[in-house]
Amino acid sequence: MEFVIGKYNYWFYIFLMMIGLYAMIAKKNLIKKLVGMNIFQTAIILFFVSMGSKKGATIPIIQAGQAVDAAHYMNPLPHVLMLTAIVVMVSTFGVALALAILIYKRFKTLEEDEMQ
Amino acid sequence: MEVLCSARPLQAVLVSLVAAFLILLSGERHKNLRETWTILAGVIKFSLVASMVPFILDGKVLEYTVLTIAPGLLIQFRVDALGMLFGLTASFLWIITSFYSIGYVRSLKEHNQTRYFASFAIALSATMGVAFSANLFTTFLFYEIITICTYPLVAHKETPEARKGARRYIAYLLGTSVAFLLFAIFLTYNAAGTLDFSPQGILAGKASDSMLIVIFVLFMAGIGKAAMMPFHSWLPAAMVAPTPVSALLHAVAVVKTGVFVVVKVVLHIFGVNLLKDLGLGTALAYFASFTIIVASIIALRKDNLKARLAYSTVSQLSYVILGVALLTPSGIIGGVMHIVLHAFGKITLFFAAGAIYVAAHKSDISQLSGIGKKMPFTMAAFTLGALSMIGMPPLGGFLSKWYIALGSIEAGQWPILAVIAASTILNSSYFLPIVYAAYFKEPAAEHRQYHGVRSELHTPNSELKIHEAPALMVVPLVLTAIGAVALFFMPSLVFDLARIAVTSVTGGN
Amino acid sequence: MIWQLDFIILIMVVICAVAAINVKDLLSSAIILGAYSFLMCLLWTGMGAVDVAFTEAAVGAGISTAFFIGAIFQTTRRTND
């Protein structure tokens, strides 16, 4: 029980990631694949963000004029990484949607198994 | 052994490579210029090779390192007696074949002559490379180049049969060399740490006996160009090529490259003593004997002239291997000499076959009845060549057979002697009927009719008229026939070179 | 942050995720995905990742959804799975 509670964020992230990955591979609809991709990436971001948190710490904006104790603030590095990851995510998403539109224009369908 | 550093081997290799470029540049438009390049390259190459003979006879070795690719992996030439013997033969016969080729392609109005001559030149260049190579890597390099650049020659006719033959050709040669030869080279390199040829062999004591046997078997299987059974069937398949190609490449350059590499591997990679210890020499000898007999029997049943010659080649090549595999001085001398002596005989036969094809458009033995009267020079040369093959004195073929027989006695291998005897009988029985038919049989009626359509040359009136192939073809074949005879009376150069080669590997006894 | 609240949001996130990939209408899927992103963003704020949450709010719940809807109008709402 200890490890379930102590790491419940991680369990949820794993579950979300599995949902996303499954949708990416198994769904036939291109847009649904992208939904899966979005969930997958968000799950990873959840993982990173969870990793950066510290018990009893606050947001990483330093109060000027006080002595800084690193343990009082959240770890900013995973947040930075995830900002980048979100940007990458939305870029990929945009490009993939553009491709989906192109495909729709040519095949008149978004279902993978209906294209010939 | 004195080692001289000289760029001459490299030049000898490069001459025809440069010629190939010039030929390609000249193209179809400047035919005469193009053929001048071929002849010129042939003459220069031969004189370069010949100029190295005195050094070799002095017991020296010429060496030249072209490029070091990696430690132990270098492109290096080293001319010793064995290589010289082979190089001399190939470059001399190239000149003659060039003339013959010109006559052949012109009278048949072959297409793509530029590609033909260029590939030919590169093939010769690579043959020199094999002859003069100083290590297995260089050998392999040029060995593969030969395979690649003779492929266009085999497929030259661009007919479905030509493509099929060429496919088999490339499949066998490339397949065996990549699958077995290359693997054997890897194992050798891994075991010995070097690939340099050495008169004492480089593998002694470097690997376990079983590993050595594996390497040896891989080598023998990998050198497909030696046409040992069961990897022989590319050679008859390659007979779809134009006859000059069959003559020079498939009687001399390519197949001799194969046996030359076998000889090199036996003598310079394994070494006589190691093979004796392992007992592999005898095994190889019996294997070669098997090829000799079986190939001869198959040859008996072939009606196509070139196919019969091809199987004869398969059989004769194994003589070289047999001689060397006996591992006795006489045997090796015999084997090495056979490289040269067989070349002169076989090229004559092929030239004659080509001449018959050009002049009379006949390619089957059963059609040759009476042709001796129409083509007296060709058939005379053919007869000489056939006799040389059989091993009759006073023809060159006798000498090598004699030494191989001596070698088998030295080695105490009496069954081998029986094999030689049997093979001689078989040789006679597949060559002599041709000669007999050509001179003493009346031309069969239906053939006359069948071919009579072609021209009035075949009407009964002109049947007795001499109708030879063009002089450019007849002169070369007469020359090689004379060569086959001359070698019997003046074998000193060949013999000396062979003896030097043998002395270096057996240590003087 | 109170872990019970955290837990409830997480469960809602999972429900949204499952719904988003199973709903038979792509437009609904887009909207549910927006909600999913928004819940995520709440979660991250709770973990102190305000910058990430802000970005996710702007991107995941906002721009992404807009892209999504724009693309759906260019294509089709229909889906078989």
Added chain:
Amino acid sequence: MKIFALIAVIITGGLLVFSTNEMPDWGSLASPATTHVSPRYLEKTIEETATPNAVTSVLADYRGYDTLGETTVIFTAGIVCILLLRRGKKS
């Protein structure tokens, strides 16, 4: 395909569950992630970059090169969408 996807997903999930057991607890103050590199960002951000928001200072300064890459990704996406979708002017 569905079966294959399920297998892949379960393997991945299984690996993750298996390894997550060994991870530091959520929010642990002793984990390497909180003790190794990141403290410097928090402690020195004002002194070195005059930026109280540690995320901004790390994003734009300490790891500014990453952000350059990130911006390039965005830029790439923009150009890609134009290249893919934009019709040339009708002529």
Added chain:
Amino acid sequence: MIKNAPVLIIVVPLLASLINIILGLRWRALSFPLMLAALSVSAASSFIALNTVIDSGTIHYRLGGWAPPWGIEYVIDHLSGFVAVIVSFVSLVIAVYTRKSIEREFPGKTVYFHSIFLLLVTGLLGIVVTGDIFNIYVFLEITSLASYALVAIGPDKRAPLAAFNYVIMGTIGACFYLLGVGYLYIMTGTLNIADLSRLLPGLYHSPVIQVAFAFFMVGIALKIALFPLHRWLPDAYTLAPSAVSALVASTMTKVGAYLMIRIIFTVFQPFFSIEVLPVMNLVGWVAAAAVIFGSGYAIAQTELKRMLAYILIAEVGYIVLGVSFANRTGLTGSILHILNDSFMMACLFLAVGAIAYKTKNTNIASLSHIHKTMPITMAAFVVGGISVVGIPPTAGFFSKWYLVLGAIEAGKWVFAAVLLISSLMTAIVFFRIIERVYFTAADPGHGKSARAVMDEAPLGMLVPVLVMAVGVLILGLFSGRIITTVIQFAVPSVF
């Protein structure tokens, strides 16, 4: 500027692609020269950087002036310098080639194309020279996005679909990579490669680290299309425009392979993958399967580019196979093969592109006697093909030489046999084409009398093909020098 050469490798093409967009829309003619100039500067900088590395050891360049574990640094050692030189040079040559083909295929969009081309190269070079694992992810995504787009604009109707599958697979790969980064970060707290390799050995037995390794491997395998994960590649590389196929085939998979070597031998020490988590055998079997599968499928193809795509899968298998031997010779072979293969693939794809440009048809069956109209292109194609088969003196032979020796040294006879068998299979592939091209009459109607006139692709396409073909011919002969000056230092010193 010599000091700053490392950063110029990346920044110059990046700036060029931006300026290209800003100015190119106004002055269209500027776009192409700008791209060439930028790539030349990049290539020159890589050469300078590699030279510096050879002279004075690894270059560390701190971006933003921050010390490594906190900031990001470039680390250019022999391996990354070598790969950077390959990538920048090959892409420069291919850039020359793009002019004609792209002008014809997308007359209105050349500016965007050039920008994305530059971004693709920027991304690849960024992956190669950086010393930070997260930074690799960022540049991986730049590369991926650019390549998705370039694949999607292919002339075929199905090109966007291929690109879409590529997006899905590529994203899964990148996400797995990112997960790997996260797992390493949570256990070590650092992202710097040097720092990681210092910290990791103490943690090798933690399952977290082992799972991270697995995720890295799967992610990269997806990106380089290693055998069971290769499904996206043939479509994507076949349907892309020819110049793009050449670029991605000759550089992207090589950079992926470089990344794999980096992860296995630098981030993790060789000790990890050999003893702690003995996966090398598994990797070897997968790669061997890739080799056999790729060559086998190549035989079955009737379309040139698709055939080359399968050959590429086999070639990736070679590189990974060499890595899996985990000895000096095998790894030397792998690294050498990165060089040779990028030249070979560029040569083949460019030649096929030139054929497609002229005949608009790359079915093998329709190639009869094309050597009469395009002798130079076909000669280059034959050279490339012979090199793939591994016949001396072409470059392909020498890397194969080291690979097989490595297999023998490692005692892995099966893999040595696999390498040789695949040589034979590729021989079948290429000799079938050679036979079709040179020795099969076009069709009975024309006959041999129809004197075909030479009708080569424009010079701008021909020269790159020739450069690559000549490269394939002479690189092999200098592989000894390349190994002694560069590669032997690129191999981890524990071997």
Added chain:
Amino acid sequence: MIKQCDNVIVQSVSRFLTPFILLFALYVIAHGHYSPGGGFQGGCILGASFILSMIAYDIAEVKRRMTEKMNTVLTGVGVLIYAGIGFICLLLGANYLDYGVLAEILPVGTAKARALGTFGIEIGVGITVMAVMVSIFLNLASGGEHEEGSVE
């Protein structure tokens, strides 16, 4: 989808909101040093304000205010500001992106120079993100055919 919208309420609300959104976006960009936010978030919001106008009015209307070419150029300009600041550092003799060296040309200390450099790149990021978001949305929502304003 993005047809001329006749709904007065939507139009007037969006007209009313847009300046505030823009202001907020600028605040987010400028205040990134002290509070959550920065170039990326601000850029997104900026882009969102344009997207709002596009939805409320139509594409042609928005394109009158910001031409497509201009938007594309801004895409590049943003990154160019970023990379250019880095390059200036290079020219000033420091490493790439080492904003500290900007103190040589700015009347402030090293740390402040870094903050200013950061601010500069935030602006660059903001511009790029805004322009790219607008451009992607424009292309996605109209299927690449901006001229017609809308495609159903």
